[in-house]
Amino acid sequence: DTEVTQTPKHLVMGMTNKKSLKCEQHMGHRAMYWYKQKAKKPPELMFVYSYEKLSINESVPSRFSPECPNSSLLNLHLHALQPEDSALYLCASSQVGGLGTEAFFGQGTRLTVV
Amino acid sequence: AQSVTQPDIHITVSEGASLELRCNYSYGATPYLFWYVQSPGQGLQLLLKYFSGDTLVQGIKGFEAEFKRSQSSFNLRKPSVHWSDAAEYFCAVAASGGSYIPTFGRGTSLIVHP
Numbered sequence: 001d002t003e004v005t006q007t008p009k010h011l012v013m014g015m016t017n018k019k020s021l022k023c024e025q026h027m028g029h030r031a032m033y034w035y036k037q038k039a040k041k042p043p044e045l046m047f048v049y050s051y052e053k054l055s056i057n058e059s060v061p062s063r064f065s066p067e068c069p070n071s072s073l074l075n076l077h078l079h080a081l082q083p084e085d086s087a088l089y090l091c092a093s094s095q096v097g098g099l100g101t102e103a104f105f106g107q108g109t110r111l112t113v114v
Numbered sequence: 115a116q117s118v119t120q121p122d123i124h125i126t127v128s129e130g131a132s133l134e135l136r137c138n139y140s141y142g143a144t145p146y147l148f149w150y151v152q153s154p155g156q157g158l159q160l161l162l163k164y165f166s167g168d169t170l171v172q173g174i175k176g177f178e179a180e181f182k183r184s185q186s187s188f189n190l191r192k193p194s195v196h197w198s199d200a201a202e203y204f205c206a207v208a209a210s211g212g213s214y215i216p217t218f219g220r221g222t223s224l225i226v227h228p
Contacts, residue, residue, distance in 0.1 A: 004157075033215070042204055042218035043158070056215070090157055094214070101214040102148060103206075107157040 003027075006091050006106035014114055015081060021109045023074040023091030032074040033103065034066060035090040043090055049074060050096055081113045116141045118207045120219035127195050128227045135190040135222050137205030145209035147188040148216065149179055152202045161203075164188060175199070200226040 004025045013019050023032065030051050035043035048056035049068040057066075063085075065077040074091055088110055092103040117140045127133055139145060146165050150158040162173025169181040179190045188205060205219040 042221050045215060048215055056213070088155070097210070097214050101146060101208055102160055102163050103216050104160065105158040110155065
C-alpha cells in the first residue's frame with residue numbers, strides 16, 4: 001500500500017470557522033509533511049514531522065496548527081483563516097533520511113476560505 | 115542549500131512526438147532526484163527517482179530520465195507523448211543538507227496537441 005489518504009477532498013470555510021484536515025498513511029513512514037500549493041505554483045513546505053515530533057515549521061502563521069497523534073496520522077487544524085489561505089493542501093510521507101526517501105503524496109484538500 | 119531549476123514554464127508537443135523536460139539542480143554532492151506529475155486539482159504522483167547507480171532510470175507511464183553529473187541535470191524524456199500526458203511536471207531534489215526534504219522546481223506545464 002503506497003497510499004496517502006487525505007480528507008476531506010474539498011473544504012469551504014468562513015474566516016471565523018475552525019476546521020481540521022486529516023492525513024493517513026500505513027507505509028511505516030516516520031516523516032510526514034504538510035505542503036501548501038497555490039495555482040500554477042510548486043508545493044511550498046509548511047511543516048515536517050519526524051518520528052511524531054515537529055522538526056520543521058517554515059514560519060507558518062499560528063492560524064495553522066499541525067498535530068501528529070501517532071505515526072500514521074497527521075492533522076492540520078485551521079482557525080481564523082484568511083481568503084489568501086485558499087489553496088490545495090498536500091500531505092506527504094517518506095522514510096526518514098537515506099535511501100528510500102521519496103515522498104508519497106495524497107490527493108490534497110482543496111480549501112476555499114470565504 | 116539545495117535548489118532545482120526548471121527552465122521551461124510551458125512545453126507544447128504534438129501527440130506522438132518525443133518529449134524532453136529539463137531540470138538542473140544545485141548541490142555540492144549528488145542529491146536524490148525525482149520527477150513528479152500532477153494533473154489539475156490532484157496530488158503529485160512519483161514518476162521516477164534517482165538515488166545512485168545507473169544514470170538512466172526508468173519510470174512509470176513510459177518515462178525515463180538521465181542523470182548527468184557533469185551538467186547537474188536530470189532531464190525527463192518520453193519517446194512518444196499521449197494526450198493523457200498533459201499535466202504539470204515537477205522536478206524535485208532531496209539531500210542530506212536539507213534533511214532529505216523534497217524541494218521542488220517551479221514546474222513545467224505540458225500541453226499536448228492532437
